[in-house]
Amino acid sequence: MSNFTHAVGVICAGVLAFAGVAAASLLSPASGPAEEPGLRGPTGVITAGPTLIGRWQAPKPANQNAYVEFTEYGIWFASDGCNTLDGTWSHGAGEALRVRSKDVMTAIGCDNLPIPTVIASAQSVSFEEHGDRARFTAADGTKTELMRTHDTSVTLEGRWVSDNPASTGHAYLDFKADGTWRGSDGCNSALGSWELTANPNFDPTAMAEFSMESMAPGLLTIGGYSGSTDIGCETADPQLPLALEATTWFGFTNADKIWLVGDSTLQRADYPPTTLIRDTVS
Structure with a gap:
């Protein structure tokens, strides 16, 4: 094995092919607004409306170890409660969302909530309640709603x-x-x-x-x-x-x-x- 392959293998060790995107269920937001959403885009550019930057989760009693973080650097990472996934993101004009992610995710059994695969398959996003709730839509029309639980970037x-x-x-x-x-x-x-x-x-x-x-x-x-x-x-x-x-x-x-x-x-x-x-x- 080459040194190059060895180095990359250190990061990829234990990573398994994850099953296809589960049928995403509608995750309704909890009552009450979160903090006022920030207005910084992934490159620090001021945007005209709500931004994805921050942490998004399903409301309780859903597994609160499941989340997605959109950072100001254009990088996102997420967990379903046990397994993680990451990639890059950009939010274009209107509701267009460009997300890239790895096709593999660690596979550990737990009280999983498929937020990572929901984000990986999303092609658009819309906001409600002053940007405190986001609806992610996949290519097949499946919609998933998450609530903002933190409005600042990691x-x-x-x-x-x-x-x-x-x-x-x-x-x-x-x-x-x-x-x-x-x-x-x-x-x-x-x-x-x-x-x-x-x-x-x-x-x-x-x-x-x-x-x-x-x-x-x-x-x-x-x-x-x-x-x-x-x-x-x-x-x-x-x-x-x-x-x-x-x-x-x-x-x-x-x-x-x-x-x-x-x-x-x-x-x-x-x-x-x-x-x-x-x-x-x-």
Whole structure:
């Protein structure tokens, strides 16, 4: 197996072909409005009406572990309560909705609610109740309603640390709202600029080719990378901040967990994809 295939396999491990889209049932909204919806589109452009940005769920007593998150970066991710799916999105003129997603999803049995497959098959969306309720329509005319439970985007901004048990615990990456970042491997520091967007080359149909460029929903562009090196540091974590490259493929696992793959590190078996979790302690 090539190093390239090995690296991609780290992310795809345990992923199974998921059954076709279940017949989506109508998920009626709960009474009472959610917070006032934001007006930012997936690229930060101000839109003329409600936006999908935020979290959408079925009302209680439905499984509240099932949801979809539409981020301001044009990336979405969802769970049916156990299994996850992600991709890219854009909301065009009128009700047109363009969603791309992977054709596979982890398969774990639980109290499943098919929100991920509902989103993956949606071709249009309309809003009601001041944007607090959205009706997603599939190609076959099936309509599914979800309610907004959060109106702000999941963000990359903040401090992230490795979830690798072998990590020294001293390394971090800190993404700032002004588009700059700073990081450390525990001894040596580095900094630069960042921009996260939907991957324009995301193409789920090409997944069989094991191309990170086609299967990663996000593209993290790193600029102005600079840093210092201290020799003989015993607490250095070799994955951070070296995981960042000018072209870094990116994905959200959930709101507090991400993965990164530098474009060139795919060729190196000793640099597998880096998984980070949001630091809520520091």
